[in-house]
Amino acid sequence: MADTSMTDLSYVRTEMVPDAPAPRRDTGFVGWLRQNLFSSWANTLLTLLGAWVIWVVVPPLIQFSLIDAVWTGENREACTTIAQGGVLPDGWFGACWPYVGDYFAQFVYGRYPFDARWRVDIVFVLFAIGLVPMLIPSAPFKRENILYMSVIFPVAALLLLTGGHFDYGPFITGQGFWIDYLILTVIVCAIVYAWGRATGTTSLGPVRVTGLSMVAIAVLLFILGIDFGLSHVETDVWGGLLVTLVIAVTGIAASLPLGILLALGRRSNMPIVRAVCVAFIEFWRGVPLITVLFMSSVMLPLFLPEGVTFDKLLRALIGVALFSAAYMAEVVRGGLQAISKGQYEGADAVGLTYWQKTRLIVLPQALTLVIPGIVNTFIGLFKDTTLVLIIGLFDFLGQMQSSFTDPTWASPVQATTAYFFAAVVYWVFCFAMSRYSIFTERRLSTGHKH
Amino acid sequence: MAVQDAGVPRLAGGGSGFSVLNDQRVRGVLFQVLLVIGVVSFAWWLISNTAANLRAQGIEFGFGILWNTAGFSINQTLIEYQENSTYGRVYVVGLLNTLLVAALGVVLATVLGFIVGIARLSNNWIIARAATVYIEVLRNIPLLLQIFIWYFAVLRLLPAKREALDLGPFGLLNIAGWYAPSPIFGEGFSVVVIALLLAILGCFAISSWARKRLAATGQPFPVFLASVGLIVAALVVSLLLVALIWGRPLTLEYPTLGNFGPRGGARLFPELMGLLLALSTYTASFIAEIVRAGILAVSRGQTEASYSLGLRSGPTLRLVIIPQAMRVIIPPLTSQYLNLTKNSSLAVAIAYPDLVSVFAGTALNQTGRAVEFILITMATYLMISLITSLFMNWYNARMALVER
Known part of the structure; x- marks a missing residue:
């Protein structure tokens, strides 16, 4: 019985049916549309909503910035309607690009003297030379690069931007700066030596290192004191992108070492050190930056002995640096906490001192882990530099605000054009940085997957 | 060491x-x-x-200055304030204005942030892309610039002072602000409020009773429907009752467009509108990312396990996903709220009368008493931060995973 049914199987296929192509409506562009935009009536509704939002926002922006925009012109006539005293038809509303072109140099340099602007250009180039290889992970000579960015570039930038030829006053005996500096060097070396003797170290290594660093600082100070024939430029004529970058870069450079120290202090076992660090960090994180800037501009002069004055930019820099140091400390603390306990214990087990352990084992790992966090802090700081315009400094945005007072280009579209341009510039900077942060995050995360 | x-x-x-x-x-x-x-x-x-x-x-340090007469006017005050009021009152007015913009900003930013965050996870390509673009654009432009854009560019496009945009039931809008309909409370309105409060208390009672019953017998109870019903019933009954006894409990006064611009209604100043729009859209872009991260942090297995236990998608979302996502979302969300509050101090740039603007700004410049005024301002913000972080610690301790 089973046999008969098994033999006559002509209705059963002997070969596989070839794959039929997917239905037309599920593949290609139409399929993609059906899947991603019109899969259900709710989805279709959402699509229409999204399309409407885009329709409301995007075309007016393009209309304003490109189609209706004015590209050439000499003064406000080019960018105003007939009723406003210009040449354009009534109801016109578009960007006034010749105004931005006219003011472009001021947006970059501020009121920095014309014949000295090449110095600012050189600083920008020097900065790029140091920064680009630093950002590329595979670029060689990282150590030299860091040395360049932390010592050579700041000195060169300070020299070029201010004109150098600094004059130092005596600070201990009143007999002249260099005599006092020599006395200070001797005192510092003596303290290091005494500490070495008291702890039973016979080697003179620490004393030598201290002496050499004092000499190195002396050389830098000496270079800054030389008269290279560059004209002196006061910081109150600095402005535009220059001030924005100076504040952002100085802020991050000053806040990184301070933030590392604070983070280490916050994780210390010594209760008083921890309390001081926590109080410092929480104080700066608890107040808005604008009050910090107010404080540095009106209270800092009161804190200093009579007769000692700071210029406005430096006061803002101090405020910004202390403020961002607190945020940096929290970022670094995250990195310190992310390192496994075994690393600390291993370093202790091989007999490293606290500072050796921190410098050779802990910080290299912790700082690499928090590069994205550091970049994010930098983005925040870069955006926050705009706040200095409230205390009367002229950063990129502040310079734009001040250009509104010039009657040559006064028109109803002036502010809108300027803000549009500023928004694009800030966005390009910040977006590039955030992409870089994501890039490092990806690069690091592949190395740390277990 | x-x-x-x-x-x-x-x-x-x-x-x-x-x-x-x-x-x-x-x-x-x-x-x-x-x-x-x-x-x-x-x-x-x-x-x-x-x-x-x-x-x-020749300045004597001391806080006695706070009782001196200020002598300047403030356009938006939540409490009574005149030019002959004291600096102490200026402080209170400024603080209240700061808290007002912060509270409104927090609500708006949360709503918008959640919408954009969820939209970014949507399966709909256009919605997800639009949300991504929103986040990437707003996050990477300085807040101060955004405030300027809203205040000096966008709000300036509104009709001039004598004209107005008619928003129908929402009042009138022009360059001088938003003239919203203002409520006028009739007699007996307090009865309605009391009825509403009682109904809300009743809802809590119902939900706690339903939870106990569910634990004891396993019988579910439609808490949501019952709560809505209770509140609606309380409102309708009390409104009818009040209307029968005293007449209309609540009338809305609509602004009208006269020869010299809108009159009547409650006016929202353009400074407040600009600041609020900038703060909430900017903060929303950060909240959106937090929400997205929170939802993605709940693993797919949680959903699958919940389905395999027989829960439908609604309860799965409500009882499994959201409680776990909230644990990830709440701490950074609070710090965003704090950031928003601190960022509201940028009001000084467009002269919205907040704490920094009127107290650490106008009042300080008038008196020259930098130390006292800056100290008080900083201490105030520090207190707000401290209270928030105390709340956070309490919340984290309550929500932390209890590992056994």
Whole structure:
């Protein structure tokens, strides 16, 4: 019985049916549309909503910035309607690009003297030379690069931007700066030596290192004191992108070492050190930056002995640096906490001192882990530099605000054009940085997957 | 420096000497003593300098200034304020304005942030892309610039003072602000409010009773429907009752467009609108990312496990996904709220009368009493931050995973 049914199987296929192509409506562009935009009536509704939002926002922006925009012109006539005293038809509303072109140099340099602007250009180039290889992970000579960015570039930038030829006053005996500096060097070396003797170290290594660093600082100070024939430029004529970058870069450079120290202090076992660090960090994180800037501009002069004055930019820099140091400390603390306990214990087990352990084992790992966090802090700081315009400094945005007072280009579209341009510039900077942060995050995360 | 292996003196360097200074405990104490001396002497130096400078300027330090007459006017005040009010009152007015914009901003930013965050996870391509673009654009433009754009560019496109955009039931809008319909409370309105409060209390009672019953018998109870029903019933009954006894409990006064612009209604100043729009859209872009991260942090297995237990998608979302996502979302969300509150101090740039603007700005410039006014302002923000972080710690302790 089973046999008969098994033999006559002509209705059963002997070969596989070839794959039929997917239905037309599920593949290609139409399929993609059906899947991603019109899969259900709710989805279709959402699509229409999204399309409407885009329709409301995007075309007016393009209309304003490109189609209706004015590209050439000499003064406000080019960018105003007939009723406003210009040449354009009534109801016109578009960007006034010749105004931005006219003011472009001021947006970059501020009121920095014309014949000295090449110095600012050189600083920008020097900065790029140091920064680009630093950002590329595979670029060689990282150590030299860091040395360049932390010592050579700041000195060169300070020299070029201010004109150098600094004059130092005596600070201990009143007999002249260099005599006092020599006395200070001797005192510092003596303290290091005494500490070495008291702890039973016979080697003179620490004393030598201290002496050499004092000499190195002396050389830098000496270079800054030389008269290279560059004209002196006061910081109150600095402005535009220059001030924005100076504040952002100085802020991050000053806040990184301070933030590392604070983070280490916050994780210390010594209760008083921890309390001081926590109080410092929480104080700066608890107040808005604008009050910090107010404080540095009106209270800092009161804190200093009579007769000692700071210029406005430096006061803002101090405020910004202390403020961002607190945020940096929290970022670094995250990195310190992310390192496994075994690393600390291993370093202790091989007999490293606290500072050796921190410098050779802990910080290299912790700082690499928090590069994205550091970049994010930098983005925040870069955006926050705009706040200095409230205390009367002229950063990129502040310079734009001040250009509104010039009657040559006064028109109803002036502010809108300027803000549009500023928004694009800030966005390009910040977006590039955030992409870089994501890039490092990806690069690091592949190395740390277990 | 660290005291980890306390009490075990270590041989250092060449190892020829043996000193009490090599004991880490001693070093720790020594270092901390030095730090205390350093901090105290630095603080002493600052204070003595400040005192000397103030003496030289002929200013006497003290908070008595707060009872002096301010003599300037403020356009938006939540409490009564006149030009002859004291600086102390200026402080209260400024603080209330700060809290007002912060509270409104928090609500708007949360709503918008959640919508954009969920939209970014949507399967709909256009919605997800639009949300991504929103986040990437707004996050990467300085907030101050956004405030300027809203206040000086976008709101300036509104009709001039004598004209207005008619928003129908929402009042009138022009360059001088938003004239919203203002409520006029009739007699007996308090009865409605009391009825509403009682109904809300009733809802809590129902939900707690339903939870107990569910635990005891396994019988579910439609809490949501019952709550809505209770509130609606309370409103309708109380409104009808009040209307029968006293007449209309609540009338809306609509602004009208006269020859000199809109009149009547409650006016929202353009400064507040600009600041609020900028703060909430900017903060929403950060909240959206937090929400997205929170939802993605709940693993797919949780959903699958919940389905396999027989829960439908609604309860799965409500009982499994959201509670776990909230644990991830709430801490960074609170810090965004705090950021928003601190960022509201940028109001000074468009002259919205917040704490920094009127107290650390106008009042300070008038009196020249920098130390007192800045100290009070900073202390106020610090208090707000401290209260928020205390709340956070309490919340985190409550929500933390209890591991057994």
